[in-house]
Amino acid sequence: MEALRLAQLDTVVHRLNPLTKLFIMLLYWGTALFTFNIPVLLVMMSLALVLYPIAHIPLRILRVILTIMSAIFVLFIIINGFMFYGGKTPLFYFFKWPFTLEGMIFGFAVCLKILSVVMMIPLLTSTTTLPKLMAGLAAIRLPYKFIFTFGVAMRLVPLVMSTYFDIMSSQRLRGHDISEMNYFKRLIKGYVPLFIPLVLTLLRRTADMDVAIESRGFGAPVKRTYLEDIRPTRMDIVALAITLVVFGFIFTYLFTHHASQMGLIIQF
């Protein structure tokens, strides 16, 4: 919901063509997945971080991401510390198993990779309105039926949420409160009184929605037009140029200095 509202703002990043942003994001993701070099990952993350205030995305979103993922990160570092195949320098032993420095570093690098991938997502979703994104996807020749389904699904999310909360309160009024149940009781008894009304209500709503969509001429055999203007502007060219220069540097650096820290297998 908040992403939708942020997407309505108007900043340099918002004004970029959705395809430009999509391209930059994919390039960024590709690079992040490609390398295990920690300094490079940190540089890339700081570049993304610089874009946050420019795009008026509140930094607390990152805090939320970090809170959600921190448990996974700790787990990753622990597992890799013990299991990493290239581990040579034991730091300590847990019974017989060594926790290695290389494993820990590898785990840390994996965490940075994941974090940098996740960090990029708000830079697209919070700066691009859904109709713009849909028009962008249509421009790269994705079938409109597929794009429209995606759009309606996005619209349904808040509707499903609000219906679910309504149902939850109406069942609480009859003494059925899942927040007071333990995990197993929830699984056995908790969700049935919530999900059945949810599914039935949504079925009714989507049947209505089907009528509305048909009534607005969906599927007419004419070439569809788009309200959103997504022709590239000079700003897109500038943004792409900067991106290519930055990633050009990164790749040159990686290939000349740390060829071993690329790809999926890493060697120390």
Added chain:
Amino acid sequence: MPDPIIQIENLSYVYPSATRALNDISLEVFPGEYLGIVGANGAGKTTLCMFLNGVIPNVVGGRVSGTVQVCGMDTFEHFVFDIAQNVGLVLQDPESQLFSADVRSEIAFAAENRGIPRDEIIERMHEVLKIVRLEALASRLSDELSGGQKQRLAIAANLIVRPKILVADEPTSQLDPVGKEEVFSTLSSLNKDFGMTVVIASHDVDEIERYADRLIVLDHGSIILQGPPDEVFREVDALDRLFVHVPDLARLGKSIHLGGEQQLSLKVSEAADQIKTWLGGEKAAGSKPFEEPSASAQVAHDEVSKAELAVEVKNLTYAYPGTSAPAISNMNFSIPKGQFVGIIGQNGGGKTTIMKCLVGLLKPSRGEIYLENKPLTGQKVGDIATQIGLILQNPDTQLFCMSVEEEIRFGLENLKLEPEEIERRTEESLKITNLGEYRQLYPFKLSLGDRRKVAVASIVAMRPQILIFDEPLTGQDYKGRYELVNLAAELHQAGHTVIMISHDMELVARYTQRTLVVGKGQLLLDSPTRDVFDHVSLLRGTFIEPPEIIRLAQELRGCGLQSGLLSIDQVTEGIQKLKKPNPTGERK
């Protein structure tokens, strides 16, 4: 006479589920006409609307006979997307007919589908936004709009392809009075200023009477009556049999005989003048005209001892998380046991928030609530439910069991009662709500009215002393609304304290003893119901219009009609009493 724009001949239709919905309907609608369709739920209104743009039989299917021609197109032979160029369709539920993220893309959708060039879409968009008066909200997200705004957006989304006909299927049934007025005035302006043909199915007879050129009354899929609203609505007995709401003044006109051929006008001010003339000029001279009481003269209920209080609310304030302004602030009121109280006011004014605080779904930011002198704080929602029961607007948010009986038992089992006690209470609830014959049926198969009753039964079984009915009328026809509210009245008779939240002023006037007016998070007025409608400008500030019969009674106070009359019967009796002592006063 121009050619009809809609021509239906001998149309009969059976749904794929074998429900017979339309029965040999023949109808002609002419360009520029405003046609109203009324009838009880299940009479065939929605089905008829769906035929006008070909959704039936093209999308829904079923068995059809007869013909439907719209703008010269046979709707059975054309695709919906072709017919949709000429016919716009607005549905009942604002949520389910908006499927784009924001206002602009919602409006553009139909035009994009038709391949209209971008520049033209932009030009038309300006035009359409102006017609539905949403210019200021063009860059909003759909979710940020109110109900009335959403329905106007749905209208705009249809207008973008410049259809000749706009069909609206109960577009106002889920809206508050403000939203209702917004939608009706938009439709009226489309009809009057742009010559668009408008077809609207609705339960809002006052508005239909005011705007429509012609009216058809449906019953079990057949047209029973048709003609100008002014004539059709005078068939009071026939409409009563068909469970169609009759405007107050039409009903009054039945018992007030003005003499000769003259009939009571269905417009309040005209009717008041007619009655004044009929009563004789001298009546008007002697009495004081209606004066609005000052808003400061708030009349609270009689003081009762603390032990007799069902609800006591002290300094109640609630702010939703993430918002700075409280939704309700510093509210104080108390409700004695056994009272029937109405809460009225515009949507977004705080009614729902109060209700949710009372049943424990929201924890007050400040202030206290006592139910029968026990503080609410620290109690679980399930326990509070045994003291105060809330019957929600939409029964479908709670029904999930395979039978009505099981649905009633569910709450009782959650209370961990003994099996015998559960059995006893289930029987009792079935009896109170008259659902005995449906006990084994699947609740979702029942009509909306009966599903609501199942919801009432399942709450009443938990034996709360206080009952809250939240908008018991949404989506109900004339028959259904009285069934449920009569049930509320019976429960009140049986000693329950009943709180009813409603936009329907007629019901508030008819059933409640006391009314709280809530607006902008404040308690604006707390007064006995018989006086509440005298505060005309205060009510107008929160977009409430008193029912027509009460407005008429107010205009007739100048002729000596007593104050505090709320129902048609009371007003009829009052007027006849005024007439009696002066039998020669009749004028031809």
